[in-house]
Amino acid sequence: MTVVTRFAPSPTGFLHIGGARTALFNWLYARHHGGTYLLRIEDTDRKRSTKEAIDAIVDGLDWLGLSPDGKVVYQSANTVRHAKIAQRLLDAGKAYHCYCSPEELAAMREEARTNGKPVRYNGYWRDRDPAEAPPGVPPVIRFRAPQDGNTVIEDLVQGTVTNANKHLDDMVILRADGTPTYMLSVVVDDNDMGVTHVIRGDDHLTNAYRQTQLYLALSWKPPAFGHIPLIHGSDNAKLSKRHGALGVEAYREMGYLPEALRNYLLRLGWGHGDDEIISTEQAIQWFDLNAVIRSPARFDFAKLDNLNGHYMRQAADSRLVELILPHLEKTLGHRLNEAGKSRLERGMEGLKERAKKTNNLIENARFYVINRPVPLDKKALIVLDSKGRQKVADILPLLSAAKNWEARVLEGLVRAYAEETGIKLGQVAQPLRAALTGSKTSPPIFEVMDVLGREESLGRLSDVTK
Protein backbone atom coordinates (compact mmCIF):
# COMPACT_ATOMS: atom_id res chain seq x y z
CA MET A 1 0.00 0.00 0.00
CA THR A 2 1.33 3.36 -0.96
CA VAL A 3 1.19 5.89 1.82
CA VAL A 4 -0.82 9.04 1.17
CA THR A 5 -0.82 11.79 3.79
CA ARG A 6 -2.37 15.20 3.72
CA PHE A 7 -2.16 18.48 5.53
CA ALA A 8 -5.63 20.00 5.77
CA PRO A 9 -5.70 23.49 7.28
CA SER A 10 -8.72 25.73 7.34
CA PRO A 11 -7.87 29.07 5.76
CA THR A 12 -9.24 31.23 8.53
CA GLY A 13 -5.84 32.39 9.74
CA PHE A 14 -2.20 32.12 8.87
CA LEU A 15 -0.10 28.99 8.91
CA HIS A 16 0.77 28.96 12.58
CA ILE A 17 3.57 27.08 14.20
CA GLY A 18 1.47 24.09 15.24
CA GLY A 19 0.13 23.70 11.73
CA ALA A 20 3.65 23.92 10.37
CA ARG A 21 4.70 21.03 12.56
CA THR A 22 1.68 18.99 11.51
CA ALA A 23 2.61 19.62 7.89
CA LEU A 24 6.22 18.64 8.63
CA PHE A 25 5.22 15.36 10.20
CA ASN A 26 2.90 14.56 7.31
CA TRP A 27 5.60 15.41 4.82
CA LEU A 28 8.23 13.40 6.66
CA TYR A 29 5.95 10.40 7.06
CA ALA A 30 5.15 10.36 3.36
CA ARG A 31 8.79 10.77 2.39
CA HIS A 32 9.92 8.09 4.79
CA HIS A 33 7.51 5.61 3.27
CA GLY A 34 8.02 6.73 -0.28
CA GLY A 35 4.45 7.99 -0.41
CA THR A 36 2.60 11.12 -1.38
CA TYR A 37 1.89 14.23 0.64
CA LEU A 38 -1.10 16.35 -0.30
CA LEU A 39 -2.54 19.70 0.68
CA ARG A 40 -6.24 20.27 1.09
CA ILE A 41 -7.70 23.62 1.98
CA GLU A 42 -10.73 23.15 4.21
CA ASP A 43 -12.79 26.07 3.07
CA THR A 44 -16.31 24.75 3.53
CA ASP A 45 -17.02 27.68 5.79
CA ARG A 46 -16.89 30.27 3.05
CA LYS A 47 -17.67 33.11 5.40
CA ARG A 48 -14.51 32.63 7.41
CA SER A 49 -12.16 31.58 4.64
CA THR A 50 -10.02 34.20 2.98
CA LYS A 51 -7.78 34.34 -0.04
CA GLU A 52 -5.05 35.95 2.05
CA ALA A 53 -5.07 33.04 4.45
CA ILE A 54 -4.81 30.54 1.61
CA ASP A 55 -1.85 32.41 0.15
CA ALA A 56 -0.18 32.65 3.52
CA ILE A 57 -0.52 28.91 4.03
CA VAL A 58 0.81 28.02 0.59
CA ASP A 59 3.67 30.51 0.86
CA GLY A 60 4.55 29.41 4.36
CA LEU A 61 4.67 25.77 3.33
CA ASP A 62 6.75 26.71 0.36
CA TRP A 63 9.23 28.60 2.49
CA LEU A 64 9.59 25.65 4.81
CA GLY A 65 10.19 23.33 1.91
CA LEU A 66 6.93 21.51 2.53
CA SER A 67 5.14 22.10 -0.73
CA PRO A 68 2.52 19.47 -1.53
CA ASP A 69 3.17 16.76 -4.09
CA GLY A 70 -0.04 17.11 -6.05
CA LYS A 71 -2.34 19.93 -6.90
CA VAL A 72 -3.94 21.76 -4.00
CA VAL A 73 -7.42 20.46 -3.28
CA TYR A 74 -10.12 22.92 -2.32
CA GLN A 75 -12.77 21.30 -0.23
CA SER A 76 -15.38 23.79 -1.35
CA ALA A 77 -15.11 22.36 -4.86
CA ASN A 78 -16.49 19.06 -3.62
CA THR A 79 -19.67 20.19 -1.90
CA VAL A 80 -21.95 18.61 -4.48
CA ARG A 81 -20.29 15.28 -3.89
CA HIS A 82 -20.59 15.77 -0.12
CA ALA A 83 -24.29 16.47 -0.38
CA LYS A 84 -24.71 13.37 -2.52
CA ILE A 85 -23.10 11.23 0.12
CA ALA A 86 -25.33 12.76 2.77
CA GLN A 87 -28.32 11.84 0.62
CA ARG A 88 -26.99 8.33 0.25
CA LEU A 89 -26.83 8.01 4.02
CA LEU A 90 -30.33 9.39 4.25
CA ASP A 91 -31.65 6.92 1.70
CA ALA A 92 -30.02 4.06 3.56
CA GLY A 93 -31.68 5.14 6.77
CA LYS A 94 -28.29 5.94 8.27
CA ALA A 95 -29.16 9.60 8.56
CA TYR A 96 -32.31 11.59 9.16
CA HIS A 97 -33.81 15.04 8.93
CA CYS A 98 -33.81 17.16 12.05
CA TYR A 99 -36.06 20.19 12.31
CA CYS A 100 -34.80 21.61 15.57
CA SER A 101 -34.12 25.32 15.43
CA PRO A 102 -30.78 26.71 16.60
CA GLU A 103 -32.68 28.27 19.53
CA GLU A 104 -34.11 24.92 20.57
CA LEU A 105 -30.69 23.36 20.36
CA ALA A 106 -29.15 26.11 22.42
CA ALA A 107 -31.86 25.66 25.05
CA MET A 108 -31.23 21.92 25.03
CA ARG A 109 -27.54 22.47 25.69
CA GLU A 110 -28.18 25.06 28.31
CA GLU A 111 -30.51 22.75 30.19
CA ALA A 112 -28.07 19.87 30.04
CA ARG A 113 -25.31 22.07 31.34
CA THR A 114 -27.27 23.44 34.28
CA ASN A 115 -28.39 19.94 35.23
CA GLY A 116 -24.83 18.73 35.04
CA LYS A 117 -25.74 16.30 32.30
CA PRO A 118 -23.64 15.57 29.24
CA VAL A 119 -24.13 18.17 26.56
CA ARG A 120 -25.47 16.27 23.58
CA TYR A 121 -28.24 16.38 21.01
CA ASN A 122 -31.12 14.46 22.53
CA GLY A 123 -32.14 12.66 19.36
CA TYR A 124 -35.51 14.36 19.19
CA TRP A 125 -36.01 13.71 15.46
CA ARG A 126 -34.09 10.46 15.34
CA ASP A 127 -37.17 8.25 15.32
CA ARG A 128 -39.89 10.81 14.86
CA ASP A 129 -42.22 10.78 11.91
CA PRO A 130 -41.17 13.46 9.41
CA ALA A 131 -44.88 14.16 8.98
CA GLU A 132 -44.69 15.99 12.29
CA ALA A 133 -42.20 18.42 10.84
CA PRO A 134 -43.06 22.05 11.41
CA PRO A 135 -43.98 23.77 8.15
CA GLY A 136 -41.45 25.99 6.45
CA VAL A 137 -38.47 24.82 8.47
CA PRO A 138 -35.58 23.61 6.31
CA PRO A 139 -34.10 20.57 8.04
CA VAL A 140 -30.51 19.60 8.60
CA ILE A 141 -29.35 16.05 8.04
CA ARG A 142 -28.02 14.26 11.07
CA PHE A 143 -26.01 11.09 11.12
CA ARG A 144 -27.79 8.21 12.84
CA ALA A 145 -24.87 7.18 15.04
CA PRO A 146 -24.70 3.79 16.68
CA GLN A 147 -25.83 3.98 20.29
CA ASP A 148 -24.35 0.79 21.63
CA GLY A 149 -20.89 -0.62 21.72
CA ASN A 150 -17.57 1.15 21.42
CA THR A 151 -15.62 2.86 18.73
CA VAL A 152 -11.97 1.91 18.89
CA ILE A 153 -9.11 3.66 17.19
CA GLU A 154 -5.69 2.15 16.80
CA ASP A 155 -3.91 5.44 16.83
CA LEU A 156 -0.35 5.41 15.56
CA VAL A 157 0.69 7.92 18.19
CA GLN A 158 -1.77 7.54 21.04
CA GLY A 159 -2.11 3.79 20.95
CA THR A 160 -5.48 2.12 21.31
CA VAL A 161 -8.10 4.64 22.30
CA THR A 162 -11.67 3.68 23.00
CA ASN A 163 -14.85 5.64 23.42
CA ALA A 164 -18.31 4.33 24.19
CA ASN A 165 -20.76 5.15 21.41
CA LYS A 166 -23.31 6.32 23.94
CA HIS A 167 -21.05 9.32 24.58
CA LEU A 168 -21.37 10.45 20.99
CA ASP A 169 -24.49 12.13 19.68
CA ASP A 170 -26.00 12.42 16.22
CA MET A 171 -23.95 15.06 14.51
CA VAL A 172 -25.13 17.32 11.73
CA ILE A 173 -23.58 16.30 8.43
CA LEU A 174 -25.50 18.61 6.09
CA ARG A 175 -26.61 22.08 7.07
CA ALA A 176 -30.06 23.47 6.45
CA ASP A 177 -28.67 25.42 3.50
CA GLY A 178 -27.46 22.19 1.93
CA THR A 179 -23.75 22.71 2.60
CA PRO A 180 -21.75 19.94 4.28
CA THR A 181 -20.21 20.23 7.71
CA TYR A 182 -16.58 19.52 8.41
CA MET A 183 -17.23 16.07 9.79
CA LEU A 184 -18.77 14.89 6.52
CA SER A 185 -16.41 16.60 4.13
CA VAL A 186 -13.19 15.37 5.73
CA VAL A 187 -14.38 11.80 5.55
CA VAL A 188 -15.53 12.06 1.95
CA ASP A 189 -12.47 13.95 0.78
CA ASP A 190 -9.95 11.79 2.60
CA ASN A 191 -11.62 8.79 1.09
CA ASP A 192 -11.76 10.25 -2.39
CA MET A 193 -8.17 11.43 -2.25
CA GLY A 194 -7.02 8.00 -1.18
CA VAL A 195 -5.58 9.24 2.06
CA THR A 196 -4.15 6.32 4.00
CA HIS A 197 -2.76 8.16 7.02
CA VAL A 198 -4.40 11.05 8.79
CA ILE A 199 -1.78 12.83 10.85
CA ARG A 200 -3.13 15.86 12.67
CA GLY A 201 -3.35 17.64 16.00
CA ASP A 202 -4.53 15.99 19.15
CA ASP A 203 -7.52 18.28 19.24
CA HIS A 204 -9.02 16.11 16.51
CA LEU A 205 -8.88 12.91 18.51
CA THR A 206 -12.53 13.04 19.54
CA ASN A 207 -13.48 13.76 15.94
CA ALA A 208 -11.76 10.57 14.90
CA TYR A 209 -14.42 8.49 16.66
CA ARG A 210 -17.25 10.10 14.77
CA GLN A 211 -15.38 9.99 11.52
CA THR A 212 -14.69 6.32 12.01
CA GLN A 213 -18.41 5.74 12.49
CA LEU A 214 -19.06 7.58 9.28
CA TYR A 215 -16.53 5.49 7.37
CA LEU A 216 -18.14 2.34 8.69
CA ALA A 217 -21.64 3.54 7.79
CA LEU A 218 -20.41 4.21 4.27
CA SER A 219 -18.64 0.83 4.10
CA TRP A 220 -15.36 2.61 3.47
CA LYS A 221 -12.06 1.65 4.99
CA PRO A 222 -11.02 4.16 7.64
CA PRO A 223 -7.50 5.55 7.31
CA ALA A 224 -4.84 5.04 9.95
CA PHE A 225 -4.85 7.89 12.44
CA GLY A 226 -1.95 9.58 14.16
CA HIS A 227 -2.88 12.32 16.60
CA ILE A 228 0.09 14.40 17.58
CA PRO A 229 0.06 16.43 20.81
CA LEU A 230 -0.43 20.15 20.64
CA ILE A 231 2.31 22.67 21.18
CA HIS A 232 1.89 24.73 24.33
CA GLY A 233 3.16 28.13 25.32
CA SER A 234 5.69 28.76 28.08
CA ASP A 235 2.87 28.98 30.64
CA ASN A 236 1.60 25.61 29.47
CA ALA A 237 -1.63 27.04 28.17
CA LYS A 238 -2.76 26.47 24.64
CA LEU A 239 -0.44 28.26 22.29
CA SER A 240 -1.54 31.80 21.64
CA LYS A 241 -0.02 34.76 19.91
CA ARG A 242 2.00 35.91 22.84
CA HIS A 243 3.88 32.64 23.05
CA GLY A 244 4.76 32.25 19.45
CA ALA A 245 1.60 31.03 17.75
CA LEU A 246 2.51 33.36 14.99
CA GLY A 247 2.33 32.72 11.31
CA VAL A 248 5.47 31.17 9.91
CA GLU A 249 6.00 34.34 7.90
CA ALA A 250 6.50 36.09 11.23
CA TYR A 251 9.37 33.73 12.00
CA ARG A 252 10.79 34.49 8.63
CA GLU A 253 10.61 38.18 9.37
CA MET A 254 12.19 37.70 12.76
CA GLY A 255 15.20 36.30 10.96
CA TYR A 256 14.90 32.57 11.32
CA LEU A 257 16.10 30.20 8.64
CA PRO A 258 13.60 27.60 7.38
CA GLU A 259 15.96 24.71 8.06
CA ALA A 260 16.39 25.87 11.65
CA LEU A 261 12.67 26.11 12.22
CA ARG A 262 12.21 22.71 10.68
CA ASN A 263 14.85 21.13 12.85
CA TYR A 264 13.37 22.78 15.91
CA LEU A 265 9.83 21.69 15.08
CA LEU A 266 11.01 18.18 14.40
CA ARG A 267 12.57 17.90 17.84
CA LEU A 268 9.48 19.33 19.48
CA GLY A 269 7.53 16.20 20.18
CA TRP A 270 9.78 13.74 18.48
CA GLY A 271 13.19 12.36 19.33
CA HIS A 272 15.85 10.09 18.01
CA GLY A 273 18.21 9.27 20.86
CA ASP A 274 20.47 12.18 21.73
CA ASP A 275 20.45 13.64 18.25
CA GLU A 276 19.79 17.37 18.11
CA ILE A 277 21.06 18.63 14.79
CA ILE A 278 19.22 16.56 12.23
CA SER A 279 19.47 17.03 8.49
CA THR A 280 16.44 16.58 6.29
CA GLU A 281 17.90 13.40 4.81
CA GLN A 282 18.38 11.92 8.24
CA ALA A 283 14.95 13.04 9.34
CA ILE A 284 13.37 11.27 6.39
CA GLN A 285 15.32 8.16 7.18
CA TRP A 286 14.55 8.18 10.90
CA PHE A 287 11.08 9.63 11.17
CA ASP A 288 8.23 7.47 12.25
CA LEU A 289 5.07 8.01 14.23
CA ASN A 290 5.90 5.59 17.02
CA ALA A 291 8.63 7.91 18.27
CA VAL A 292 6.28 10.86 18.56
CA ILE A 293 6.00 11.96 22.17
CA ARG A 294 2.53 11.64 23.63
CA SER A 295 2.65 14.66 25.90
CA PRO A 296 2.42 18.25 24.72
CA ALA A 297 5.63 20.22 24.32
CA ARG A 298 6.28 23.85 25.16
CA PHE A 299 7.61 26.27 22.66
CA ASP A 300 11.00 27.72 23.61
CA PHE A 301 12.57 30.58 21.70
CA ALA A 302 15.95 30.17 23.39
CA LYS A 303 16.47 26.78 21.81
CA LEU A 304 15.19 27.93 18.45
CA ASP A 305 17.69 30.79 18.58
CA ASN A 306 20.52 28.45 19.35
CA LEU A 307 19.60 26.17 16.48
CA ASN A 308 19.21 29.12 14.16
CA GLY A 309 22.68 30.34 15.09
CA HIS A 310 24.03 26.95 14.19
CA TYR A 311 22.39 26.92 10.78
CA MET A 312 23.46 30.49 10.11
CA ARG A 313 27.09 29.61 10.64
CA GLN A 314 26.54 26.71 8.30
CA ALA A 315 24.83 28.75 5.59
CA ALA A 316 26.62 29.86 2.44
CA ASP A 317 27.81 33.48 2.58
CA SER A 318 26.22 34.35 -0.74
CA ARG A 319 22.83 33.06 0.40
CA LEU A 320 22.99 35.14 3.56
CA VAL A 321 23.87 38.21 1.53
CA GLU A 322 20.85 37.63 -0.71
CA LEU A 323 18.68 37.26 2.36
CA ILE A 324 19.67 40.48 4.04
CA LEU A 325 20.23 42.63 0.99
CA PRO A 326 16.66 43.91 0.52
CA HIS A 327 16.37 44.80 4.21
CA LEU A 328 19.73 46.44 4.26
CA GLU A 329 18.95 48.53 1.21
CA LYS A 330 15.68 49.56 2.80
CA THR A 331 17.32 50.86 5.96
CA LEU A 332 20.03 52.49 3.89
CA GLY A 333 17.53 54.14 1.61
CA HIS A 334 19.40 53.24 -1.56
CA ARG A 335 20.51 50.29 -3.64
CA LEU A 336 23.88 48.74 -3.07
CA ASN A 337 26.50 48.68 -5.79
CA GLU A 338 28.68 45.69 -6.63
CA ALA A 339 31.50 46.88 -4.40
CA GLY A 340 29.12 47.01 -1.47
CA LYS A 341 27.76 43.54 -2.14
CA SER A 342 31.24 42.17 -2.46
CA ARG A 343 32.17 43.69 0.89
CA LEU A 344 29.17 42.01 2.45
CA GLU A 345 30.06 38.70 1.00
CA ARG A 346 33.67 38.90 2.07
CA GLY A 347 32.69 40.08 5.52
CA MET A 348 29.96 37.51 5.95
CA GLU A 349 32.12 34.80 7.42
CA GLY A 350 32.97 36.99 10.39
CA LEU A 351 29.50 38.45 10.53
CA LYS A 352 27.43 35.29 10.60
CA GLU A 353 29.34 33.86 13.50
CA ARG A 354 28.14 36.74 15.60
CA ALA A 355 24.46 36.62 14.81
CA LYS A 356 21.64 34.41 15.99
CA LYS A 357 19.14 35.57 13.40
CA THR A 358 19.40 37.20 10.02
CA ASN A 359 17.92 40.29 11.63
CA ASN A 360 21.00 40.68 13.80
CA LEU A 361 22.99 40.19 10.65
CA ILE A 362 21.34 43.19 9.03
CA GLU A 363 22.27 45.45 11.91
CA ASN A 364 25.75 44.08 12.26
CA ALA A 365 26.55 44.26 8.56
CA ARG A 366 25.47 47.86 8.20
CA PHE A 367 28.83 49.39 8.99
CA TYR A 368 30.35 47.64 6.00
CA VAL A 369 28.18 49.48 3.53
CA ILE A 370 27.52 52.92 4.97
CA ASN A 371 29.17 56.02 3.66
CA ARG A 372 31.70 58.10 5.54
CA PRO A 373 31.75 59.61 7.98
CA VAL A 374 30.77 56.64 10.11
CA PRO A 375 28.37 57.62 12.88
CA LEU A 376 29.74 56.66 16.28
CA ASP A 377 27.49 55.16 18.93
CA LYS A 378 27.74 56.09 22.61
CA LYS A 379 30.21 53.42 23.55
CA ALA A 380 32.36 54.09 20.53
CA LEU A 381 32.44 57.72 21.53
CA ILE A 382 33.76 56.80 24.95
CA VAL A 383 36.49 54.64 23.44
CA LEU A 384 37.37 57.49 21.12
CA ASP A 385 38.16 60.06 23.75
CA SER A 386 41.14 62.29 23.12
CA LYS A 387 43.53 59.51 24.09
CA GLY A 388 41.80 57.04 21.86
CA ARG A 389 41.84 59.40 18.93
CA GLN A 390 45.52 60.03 19.55
CA LYS A 391 46.21 56.31 19.26
CA VAL A 392 44.41 56.20 15.95
CA ALA A 393 46.41 59.18 14.78
CA ASP A 394 49.64 57.50 15.84
CA ILE A 395 48.89 54.33 13.94
CA LEU A 396 47.50 55.95 10.84
CA PRO A 397 50.89 56.58 9.13
CA LEU A 398 52.01 53.07 9.92
CA LEU A 399 48.98 51.62 8.28
CA SER A 400 49.24 53.93 5.29
CA ALA A 401 52.70 52.58 4.69
CA ALA A 402 51.52 48.98 4.56
CA LYS A 403 52.83 47.27 1.50
CA ASN A 404 49.99 44.82 1.15
CA TRP A 405 46.55 45.57 2.49
CA GLU A 406 45.85 42.18 4.04
CA ALA A 407 44.63 41.22 7.45
CA ARG A 408 47.79 39.37 8.34
CA VAL A 409 50.09 42.20 7.32
CA LEU A 410 47.98 44.80 9.08
CA GLU A 411 47.89 42.77 12.25
CA GLY A 412 51.65 42.41 12.17
CA LEU A 413 52.09 46.16 11.92
CA VAL A 414 49.75 46.95 14.78
CA ARG A 415 51.15 44.20 16.99
CA ALA A 416 54.66 45.52 16.44
CA TYR A 417 53.48 48.99 17.33
CA ALA A 418 51.85 47.75 20.51
CA GLU A 419 54.93 45.88 21.51
CA GLU A 420 57.22 48.84 20.89
CA THR A 421 55.11 51.24 22.85
CA GLY A 422 54.43 48.68 25.56
CA ILE A 423 50.64 48.81 25.45
CA LYS A 424 48.20 46.00 25.15
CA LEU A 425 46.81 45.14 21.77
CA GLY A 426 43.29 45.65 23.02
CA GLN A 427 44.00 49.24 23.92
CA VAL A 428 44.83 50.10 20.38
CA ALA A 429 42.45 47.68 18.71
CA GLN A 430 39.39 49.15 20.38
CA PRO A 431 39.90 52.72 19.16
CA LEU A 432 40.54 51.37 15.68
CA ARG A 433 37.37 49.32 15.87
CA ALA A 434 35.34 52.28 17.07
CA ALA A 435 36.62 54.46 14.25
CA LEU A 436 36.18 51.80 11.61
CA THR A 437 32.78 50.45 12.61
CA GLY A 438 31.27 53.09 14.87
CA SER A 439 30.75 50.45 17.52
CA LYS A 440 32.53 48.67 20.31
CA THR A 441 31.90 45.22 18.96
CA SER A 442 32.52 43.83 15.52
CA PRO A 443 34.28 41.04 13.68
CA PRO A 444 38.07 40.91 14.11
CA ILE A 445 39.39 44.35 13.31
CA PHE A 446 42.07 43.33 10.82
CA GLU A 447 39.54 41.31 8.91
CA VAL A 448 37.35 44.38 8.86
CA MET A 449 40.13 46.51 7.42
CA ASP A 450 40.87 43.88 4.85
CA VAL A 451 37.26 43.79 3.70
CA LEU A 452 36.86 47.55 3.78
CA GLY A 453 39.99 48.05 1.70
CA ARG A 454 42.84 50.47 2.05
CA GLU A 455 41.20 53.66 0.93
CA GLU A 456 38.00 53.28 2.93
CA SER A 457 39.80 52.11 6.08
CA LEU A 458 42.31 54.91 6.03
CA GLY A 459 39.55 57.37 5.32
CA ARG A 460 37.46 56.23 8.25
CA LEU A 461 40.46 56.36 10.56
CA SER A 462 41.48 59.82 9.51
CA ASP A 463 37.87 60.98 10.00
CA VAL A 464 38.24 60.60 13.75
CA THR A 465 41.62 62.28 13.99
CA LYS A 466 40.40 65.61 12.69
Add this chain to the structure above:
RNA sequence: GGCCCCGUCGUCUAGUGGCCUAGGACUCCAGGUUUUCAUCCUGGCAACGCGGGUUCGAGUCCCGCCGGGGUCACCA
Protein backbone atom coordinates in the same frame (compact mmCIF):
# COMPACT_ATOMS: atom_id res chain seq x y z
C1' G B 1 -19.44 18.81 34.47
C1' G B 2 -19.18 14.14 30.81
C1' C B 3 -15.62 11.81 27.72
C1' C B 4 -10.49 11.28 26.06
C1' C B 5 -5.22 12.11 26.59
C1' C B 6 -0.81 13.37 29.30
C1' G B 7 2.87 13.81 33.84
C1' U B 8 11.73 12.64 33.92
C1' C B 9 16.20 18.89 35.26
C1' G B 10 13.32 25.89 34.12
C1' U B 11 12.61 24.05 28.61
C1' C B 12 13.22 20.02 24.62
C1' U B 13 14.27 15.09 25.49
C1' A B 14 17.13 9.71 26.40
C1' G B 15 15.26 5.87 29.23
C1' U B 16 10.56 -0.31 27.18
C1' G B 17 12.41 -4.10 35.21
C1' G B 18 18.86 -4.59 36.94
C1' C B 19 23.76 -1.03 32.18
C1' C B 20 20.41 4.98 36.46
C1' U B 21 25.36 7.27 41.33
C1' A B 22 18.97 9.02 35.94
C1' G B 23 22.27 10.56 30.14
C1' G B 24 22.27 14.47 26.13
C1' A B 25 20.74 19.46 24.26
C1' C B 26 19.12 24.60 25.33
C1' U B 27 19.13 28.31 29.20
C1' C B 28 21.89 29.93 33.55
C1' C B 29 26.60 30.15 36.49
C1' A B 30 32.16 29.61 36.90
C1' G B 31 36.70 29.11 34.25
C1' G B 32 39.82 28.85 29.58
C1' U B 33 41.02 30.53 24.34
C1' U B 34 40.59 35.65 22.14
C1' U B 35 42.02 42.69 19.89
C1' U B 36 35.89 43.49 21.28
C1' C B 37 31.69 40.59 20.69
C1' A B 38 30.57 35.88 19.20
C1' U B 39 32.25 31.05 18.24
C1' C B 40 34.86 27.16 20.53
C1' C B 41 36.68 24.22 24.92
C1' U B 42 36.34 22.66 30.30
C1' G B 43 33.48 22.37 34.64
C1' G B 44 28.98 23.30 37.59
C1' C B 45 23.62 23.97 39.24
C1' A B 46 19.25 21.29 38.08
C1' A B 47 14.33 16.18 37.33
C1' C B 48 11.64 10.71 37.76
C1' G B 49 4.17 14.93 40.86
C1' C B 50 2.38 12.18 45.53
C1' G B 51 0.80 7.59 47.96
C1' G B 52 0.10 2.58 47.78
C1' G B 53 1.06 -2.10 45.62
C1' U B 54 3.62 -6.21 42.23
C1' U B 55 8.90 -7.85 42.27
C1' C B 56 14.97 -10.18 44.83
C1' G B 57 14.94 -5.37 42.27
C1' A B 58 10.57 0.17 39.57
C1' G B 59 11.75 6.29 36.36
C1' U B 60 10.24 1.81 33.77
C1' C B 61 4.33 -2.67 35.44
C1' C B 62 -0.72 -2.04 38.31
C1' C B 63 -4.18 1.00 41.37
C1' G B 64 -5.59 5.54 43.72
C1' C B 65 -4.84 10.67 44.34
C1' C B 66 -3.12 15.25 42.65
C1' G B 67 -1.80 18.27 38.62
C1' G B 68 -1.99 19.69 33.36
C1' G B 69 -4.21 19.55 28.54
C1' G B 70 -7.88 18.50 24.72
C1' U B 71 -12.98 18.10 23.37
C1' C B 72 -18.18 18.43 23.80
C1' A B 73 -21.45 23.96 17.23
C1' C B 74 -25.98 24.03 11.30
C1' C B 75 -16.54 26.24 13.17
C1' A B 76 -12.88 23.51 11.17
